[in-house]
Amino acid sequence: MSAERIDLAGVLQKTGLLSSLTPPEVQLLATRTVRKLFKAGELLFCEGEPCSGLHIVAQGKVRIFKTSMSGREQVLAVEGPGSSIAELPVFDGGPYPASVVAIEDSEIAFISRRDFHAYCMEHPDVALKVLAVVGGRLRRLVGIIEELSFTTIRQRLVSTLLKIAQAEGKKTAHGVEFLLPYSHQEIANQLGTVRELISRNLMRLQAEGLLEVDARHIVIKNMSGLTALLETSA
Amino acid sequence: MSAERIDLAGVLQKTGLLSSLTPPEVQLLATRTVRKLFKAGELLFCEGEPCSGLHIVAQGKVRIFKTSMSGREQVLAVEGPGSSIAELPVFDGGPYPASVVAIEDSEIAFISRRDFHAYCMEHPDVALKVLAVVGGRLRRLVGIIEELSFTTIRQRLVSTLLKIAQAEGKKTAHGVEFLLPYSHQEIANQLGTVRELISRNLMRLQAEGLLEVDARHIVIKNMSGLTALLETSA
């Protein structure tokens, strides 16, 4: 990881968080900003550490997750360029509630707690923007809770398959095809379970004729059958 | 439910959200505030409804929860006087992510989205206060996710029993005694499960000699045994 003071006006302006500010305002904030570079797999920070400031993803991708003592992982979010992370401890002063790791080489803008605080006082619209971002995060967390407490792993798996299919599936004569962009282990982490269950559930969906699985290559044979599985309970 | 325009200066000042404001400022805000009264059991609003403004609990208690199609309930939070609720849709404009019901007769201060927005622009410290409140909520949601995905119902039950015991337990010759303030059904809703499992798990803890259960009267016989159950995984 490396850190250096640089001009971040351009980067900050892309973040959306600050898009309504005038260039001189951005400039001012940029002088208080530190850029940090992280390699893929590098930890930005760990759950429980005291929180020193606000991070904004300028380039790359990071994964926010919790780890259990038994080694299981639960992904809370994956954030790309323009997202701020760890907004919350900045304001309530508590420790980080989760760990964050870079999943690609990433460039992170960092603003110290005090500076950002002061900045918000001068530019109330920034605070409102942050609130909107945090609002989105809250929404997604509630979604995760809903899934964990009301649905089976099978349903969660189907739901993520459908999401992936929608994003990058291609219609062919056989159905909708796509390549899984994750390993079974990674999917398991997203769903809060273990590798084997992903494997088994995929096999079961195949046995039921809804899917065809060949390594990471997946063909959805019966789209309506899959969506029907989701409507049994929500 | 009834609504009327009244002077809320006193109530608002108690909320903590606004504690740093000067009396005239509070006065100003209060003129834009509507008080609503809800009877125990009455719904403030439902998940999915469009969001019209910020609610602050002045008196009473409310429960924030999600409902599944199969009728299960998952409690997200219980809020008392001074807590704001539904802060988030106020800023991102989306619908309510959960339902809220009064569990006691309650008095709710309501501020329209536009008014509060404008107010934050004039008083940036209020926005920061709201951020702190939202931060706390985020923290608790992450805690719920952690519990749902890493722990068993048994552990979650023990953990809530210990919390209750700490709050209102009394030490006697037999151990720490207290009366469960909730029905089994309510506990199940908190933990995201069903009534029977609460019953069974209580019985099991009793069979193991850790507890003694008589209807809602509970005696903790072996405190360290209970806490040990929590440390197996977290």
Add this chain to the structure above:
DNA sequence: CCCGCGCAGTGACTAAAGTCGCGCTGATAC
């Protein structure tokens, strides 16, 4: 070429969670 390693499939098993149905009890209403 072979070794190691990450990833995936699988069988056998245990434990946890959830479902269904019924019966008991204590409070409240009529």
Add this chain to the structure above:
DNA sequence: GTATCAGCGCGACTTTAGTCACTGCGCGGG
């Protein structure tokens, strides 16, 4: 008094989830 109803206990059962141990494949480095 008795009808009603919410809350609870409990047995029998099914389904999900999770664990353990092992196999096999493909790929890149030594």
